[in-house]
Amino acid sequence: MFKLKYFSILNKLKIKSPIKSVDNLKTSTLKNGKNLEGTNLEKEIPNQTFVNSSATSPNKQNVNEKEIEEKGVEIVQPPYLGYLSGVLTSVIDQASGKIGETFSSFQQQSKKEDLMNTHKHDASSTNISKVLIKRISRVEVSNLTKMHIEKLLLAQSTKSKILRIQALTSHIQEFRSSRIVAMKDQLLIEHLINLVNSGTDTEIREEARKCLSILGNSPPLKSLGIRILSIDGGGTKGMAGLTILGAIEKASGKRIYELYDHITGVSTGAILAVLLGINKISVEDCREKYMNISSLLFNQGTLSGYSGLVLSHSYYNSKLWADILKESVGDSMTCADSAKYEDIAKVGIVSCIVNSPQLQPYVFRNYELPPTRDSQYRGGSNYKIWQAVQASTAAPGYFEEVRLGSILHQDGGVLTNNPTAIAIHEAKNLWPNENIQCVVSIGNGRSVSEVELSTEDKKKTSILRKLSKIADSATDTQAIHLCINDLLPDGRYFRFDPYMNCQYPLNENQAEKLAQMQKDADLYVRRNIKKIEDCAKQLTQKPSLTQNLSNELVKRLKSMGILKNDFEKL
Numbered sequence: 204m205f206k207l208k209y210f211s212i213l214n215k216l217k218i219k220s221p222i223k224s225v226d227n228l229k230t231s232t233l234k235n236g237k238n239l240e241g242t243n244l245e246k247e248i249p250n251q252t253f254v255n256s257s258a259t260s261p262n263k264q265n266v267n268e269k270e271i272e273e274k275g276v277e278i279v280q281p282p283y284l285g286y287l288s289g290v291l292t293s294v295i296d297q298a299s300g301k302i303g304e305t306f307s308s309f310q311q312q313s314k315k316e317d318l319m320n321t322h323k324h325d326a327s328s329t330n331i332s333k334v335l336i337k338r339i340s341r342v343e344v345s346n347l348t349k350m351h352i353e354k355l356l357l358a359q360s361t362k363s364k365i366l367r368i369q370a371l372t373s374h375i376q377e378f379r380s381s382r383i384v385a386m387k388d389q390l391l392i393e394h395l396i397n398l399v400n401s402g403t404d405t406e407i408r409e410e411a412r413k414c415l416s417i418l419g420n421s422p423p424l425k426s427l428g429i430r431i432l433s434i435d436g437g438g439t440k441g442m443a444g445l446t447i448l449g450a451i452e453k454a455s456g457k458r459i460y461e462l463y464d465h466i467t468g469v470s471t472g473a474i475l476a477v478l479l480g481i482n483k484i485s486v487e488d489c490r491e492k493y494m495n496i497s498s499l500l501f502n503q504g505t506l507s508g509y510s511g512l513v514l515s516h517s518y519y520n521s522k523l524w525a526d527i528l529k530e531s532v533g534d535s536m537t538c539a540d541s542a543k544y545e546d547i548a549k550v551g552i553v554s555c556i557v558n559s560p561q562l563q564p565y566v567f568r569n570y571e572l573p574p575t576r577d578s579q580y581r582g583g584s585n586y587k588i589w590q591a592v593q594a595s596t597a598a599p600g601y602f603e604e605v606r607l608g609s610i611l612h613q614d615g616g617v618l619t620n621n622p623t624a625i626a627i628h629e630a631k632n633l634w635p636n637e638n639i640q641c642v643v644s645i646g647n648g649r650s651v652s653e654v655e656l657s658t659e660d661k662k663k664t665s666i667l668r669k670l671s672k673i674a675d676s677a678t679d680t681q682a683i684h685l686c687i688n689d690l691l692p693d694g695r696y697f698r699f700d701p702y703m704n705c706q707y708p709l710n711e712n713q714a715e716k717l718a719q720m721q722k723d724a725d726l727y728v729r730r731n732i733k734k735i736e737d738c739a740k741q742l743t744q745k746p747s748l749t750q751n752l753s754n755e756l757v758k759r760l761k762s763m764g765i766l767k768n769d770f771e772k773l
Contacts, residue, residue: 339378341380344378344380344381344384345381345384347374347378347381348371348374348375348378348381348384348385349384349388351367351370351371351374352371352385352388352391354367354370355367355368355370355371355391355394356390356391356394361404361406361407364398364407365404365406365407365410368395368398368407368410368411368414369410371385371414372410372413372414372417375414375417375418376417376539376585382417382418382419382571382574383574383575385418386418386419386420386573386574392415392418392420395411395414395415395420396411396415398411399411399412399415408545409543409544410543412542412543412544412545413539413540413542413543416539416542416569416570416571417539417542417571417584418571418574419570419571419572419573419574419576420573421549421570421573421633421634423754423758424464424634424637425746426464426640426744426745426746427638427640427744427745427746427747427750428637428638428639428640428641429464429465429630429631429634429637429638429639429640430462430463430464430465430640430641430642430643430742431463431464431465431466431467431623431626431627431630431639431641431642431643432459432462432463432465432466432467432476432480432626432643432645433466433467433468433472433621433622433623433625433626433642433643433644433645434466434467434468434469434471434472434473434475434476434622434645434647435469435470435472435616435620435621435622435644435645435646435647435680435700436469436470436471436472436473436614436615436616436620436647437470437471437472437616437620437646437647437648437709438470438471438598438647438707438708438709438710438711439471439497439501439707439709439710439711439712439717439720440471440647440648440703440707440709440711440720441471441472441474441475441493441647442490442493442494442717442720442721442724443646443647443648443701443703443720443723443724443727444471444472444475444645444646444647444648444699445475445486445489445490445493446701446721446724446725446727446728447645447699447701447724447727447728447735448475448479448486448645449486449487449490450728450732450735451643451735451738451739451742452485452486454735454736454738454739455739455742455743456743457743458479458483458485458486459479459480459486460479460480460481460483460546460547460548461546462742462743463480463548463643463742464548464549464630464634465548465549465550465551465626465629465630465633466479466480466548466549466550466551466626467550467551467552467553467566467622467623467625467626467629468550468551468552468553468595468622469552469553469554469595469614469615469616469619469620469621469622470595470596470598470614470615470616470620471596471647472622472645472647473552473553473591473592473595473596473615474493474496474531474532474592474596475489475493476550476551476552477532477550477552477588477592478492478493478531478532480547480548480550481532481541481547481548481550481569481588482532483546483547492531496527496531497712498712499523499527500519500523500524500527501519501710501711501712502712519601519602519710521593521597521602521603524593524596524602525589525593528589528592528593529589531589532588532589532592533588533589534587534589535587536587536588537584537585537586537587537588538550538552538567538568538569538583538584538585538586538587538588538591539569539571539584539585541569541588542569542570542584547569549568549569549570549629549630549633550568550569551566551567551568551582551622551625551626551629552566552567552568552591552592552594552595552615553565553566553567553595553615553619553622553625554567554591554594554595554597554605554612554613554614554615555612555613555614555615555616555617555618555619556581556610556611556612557604557611557612557613557617558610558611562617562618563580563581563618564580564581564615564618564619564622564625565580565581565582565594565610565612565615566578566580566581566582566625566629567582567583567584567586567591567594567595568582568583568584568629569584569588570584570633571584572629572632572633573632573633573635576632576635577632578628578629578632579628580625580628580629581610586607590605590607593605594607594612594613595612595614595615596614597612597613597614598613598614598616598617598709599613599614599617601614601709601710602614619683620680621644621646621680621683621684623642623644623683623684623687624683624686624687626642627639627642627687639691639695640695640741640742640744641695641696641697641738641741641742642687642691642695642696642697643697643699643738643742644684644687644696644697644698644699644700645699645700646680646684646698646699646700646701647700648700648701648702648703648707648720648723648724649680649700649701649702649703650702650703650704650705650706650707680700684698684700694737694741695741697734697737697738697741699727699731699734699735701723701724701726701727701728702723702727703720703723704719704720704722704723705719707720
């Protein structure tokens with residue numbers, strides 16, 4: 204029916220058909236005269252969307268005769284909103300088409316064609332399109348990597364060096380397999396390290412640091428071994444964790460980012476990890492900013508909260524939360540960008556993937572692991588820092604889930620409220636040949652009622668209570684603590700988790716309750732001051748002269764190619 208109508212229109216207009224049938228659209232010629240048949244579309248026109256005529260039924264396809272005659276094949280890139288509007292337009296066009304069949308005059312047919320041309324872009328979006336993905340072989344990736352490396356090594360001017368480093372970094376981020384080729388080029392690694400250590404331009408040093416971080420090259424430790432900080436989730440109970448960190452900072456005489464090589468946080472711990480480890484502010488400044496964030500976010504009316512819970516499964520305004528995060532931690536810096544700056548700790552932010560068959564952790568990193576030492580946990584460094592924190596703090600019922608790419612994120616505390624094990628796993632992959640000097644795990648408070656047996660005389664528990672207990676067991680922080688405490692040597696693991704006078708919700712914002720929470724944390728610090736001092740002493744322990752000489756010797760042997768890098772041993 205469609206074919207007859209199509210050719211009858213052409214006969215009326217006295218236009219010679221540029222194609223023999225609608226089914227032969229794919230074999231029509233492009234505007235430049237090249238035949239599509241037998242050519243590699245991905246290579247000829249990468250990253251384009253081609254209309255697949257065989258994918259749609261003939262009676263539903265809108266064909267613009269003049270467009271086909273001029274171009275042969277129409278190339279479109281329908282946006283998502285364009286697709287939705289196109290669907291509505293298609294329905295309207297079908298209805299108007301049925302009415303238009305009652306008119307036989309050529310003038311009425313022309314008006315219909317004008318209407319179709321008016322909605323050309325929307326209507327074309329309804330066609331089922333095939334997106335051609337640019338494919339590239341491993342050999343081509345390897346050759347491109349070598350080309351970028353060669354151009355960087357030959358660069359002379361400051362501007363040229365910056366551009367070449369940025370080009371190599373972007374290439375590595377796009378093609379992760381290229382990291383192996385780049386890391387095997389000892390001249391490249393030496394050149395980048397030399398730019399970091401002795402570069403005269405600040406921007407060159409920053410770009411070189413970022414490139415080394417993306418490659419998976421970790422700088423040598425300045426301490427006796429790996430120092431790890433893990434911060435639990437807990438909402439406004441993060442005030443308790445800040446009190447303990449403030450005591451450690453005071454006992455050591457150093458800021459948090461100077462005390463730790465790797466910091467991992469989940470939920471509220473993610474906020475603290477970014478403020479202390481990346482923004483490098485003091486604990487006191489962090490406490491002030493943290494309380495300002497809490498007051499801005501949690502001072503919301505009950506009515507708007509319940510309406511949001513019904514409409515979007517979010518008690519609090521997720522857009523407001525995103526705006527607060529952008530203002531607090533920055534709105535433009537990606538996780539990878541933070542590696543540009545000197546003395547930045549390696550930071551991991553943990554969320555929970557909820558659109559997979561099983562819940563699993565996701566680690567936002569401001570670093571990449573060595574090429575052949577991939578983590579057991581999915582993760583990446585390309586997202587912005589505020590997006591990572593938003594994903595890690597998306598507590599069910601409190602905030603909307605966060606979709607980044609194809610992954611749907613919720614609060615990391617849904618699965619791993621104590622991320623100490625993840626932190627150790629990540630740190631050992633970064634420095635596989637180093638011993639662990641100290642692991643500090645910060646809990647954000649637990650009430651006595653959580654560890655005492657109930658005195659209620661009940662033979663059975665309700666379904667809701669059973670489900671609540673199952674959720675509690677999935678986010679149990681104590682089990683992780685006991686396991687790590689048994690595995691690590693004495694004097695290297697410190698867990699601080701203060702007891703609270705009562706149970707506090709994640710969104711506690713009453714002044715009297717917050718004051719009581721602070722009193723509980725202060726009392727815990729006073730009772731555990733000896734433990735805090737021992738922790739600070741272990742963190743500030745410096746390597747011996749023998750170890751410094753050994754590290755320097757290993758560094759020289761690697762630079763000379765006599766000793767292989769860690770990733771080459773695997």
